[in-house]
Amino acid sequence: MNLEDLLNCKTLPKKDDLTDEDLARLFIKYKGLLKKIERDKAFWAATNENLKRAYSKLDELVEERTIELKTVNEQLQQELNKRKRAEEKIKEYSEKLEKKVLDLEKSIIERKRAEKRVTESERQYRKAYQRVDLYKDLFAHDVNNLLQSIQSAVDMILVNKDSLDQRFSDRMIAIIDVQVRRGKRLVENITKLSEIEDKKAFMKVVDAYSVLIQSIEYIHTCFPDKTINIKVDSENKELKILFNDLLSDIFDNILLNAVLHNNNEVIQILIKISKTQENNRQYNKIEFIDNGIGIPDNRKNAIFKGIYRSGKDKIGMGLGLSLVSKIIKKVKGDIRVEDNIKGDYSKGSNFILLFPEGN
Secondary structure (H helix, E strand, O other), rough: OOOOHHHHOOOOOOOOHOHHHHHHHHHHHHHHHHHHHHHHHHHHHHHHHHHHHHHHHHHHHHHHHHHHHHHHHHHHHHHHHHHHHHHHHHHHHHHHHHHHHHHHHHHHHHHHHHHHHHHHHHHHHHEEEEEHHHHHHHHHHHHHHHHHHHHHHHHHHHHHHHHHHHHHHHHHHHHHHHHHHHHHHHHHHHHHHHHHOOOOOOEEEEHHHHHHHHHHHHHHHHOOOOOOEEEEOOOOOEEEEOOOHHHHHHHHHHHHHHOOOOOOOOEEEEEEEEEEOOOOOEEEEEEEEEEEOOOOHHHHHHHOOOOOOOOOHOOOHHHHHHHHHHHHHHHOOEEEEEEOOEEEEEEEEEEEEEEEOOO
């Protein structure tokens, strides 16, 4: 049996199966194994020692790193706390800032509203001042004319008091009566003009034809000594318009101006009533065509705005037409003036009034 067979045996061989040579080789092999085991033991002992030192170093490193991480973590936590407090402060400041911004916005809005109210008040005061100034000029001028007419009639009565006859006396009294009525209407017109500018008049369906006939009768009463021919050209006597209680003032003003500003012995006034459409809306159209002194082109718009000139141009008709224009514009109507004969204003005027149709 050789050494390899011996090592491969699964059972312990018998002594007689081994030769001296086998035992010698076995012994040598045994010695070799012992040396190898010693070397392995030394290696593993050194390895274990190295591992111990490595583990020890690792523990030290882990401990150091743990301390470092703990320190970093504490610092990070402190930083987080600082950041949290900073964020809370920022939030607090933001809320305060937002509140201040809202207060500032409210203050700005309130200030703008106050400025708007002040501006509106200034506009209203300025408008009121202009209105009062206009009324002052108009009232002073027209009242002065009225008083002059009354004074002239009184002077004529005094001069002829010893030879007064009933006809002359009645004529002077009629002149005084007409001027007093004109003065009363002047005061009424100023009050109405102020009311029209301050608020809207109540709208309703009005029988305009009947109101027009009443105004015509009123004009004849005011001027008993004048020859006034007023003709109404209308297809029918049914004329309903959407307006207010001031319609009679409209017609009275137009007719009064047609009579007052007419130098002819026979005053001719033609009133034409028709229907028309402008800006896709149906209107009742009433034209007052007279043979008076007419209105120059450069004053056709001014007469509806109460604009006056000084001296001889102050003819005293602006208040009535200003009132008329304001009333009509309030009810979505319109008024304009044209020449009776196109291109020649001196042949009379044509006042055109547009009223929304009443239902």
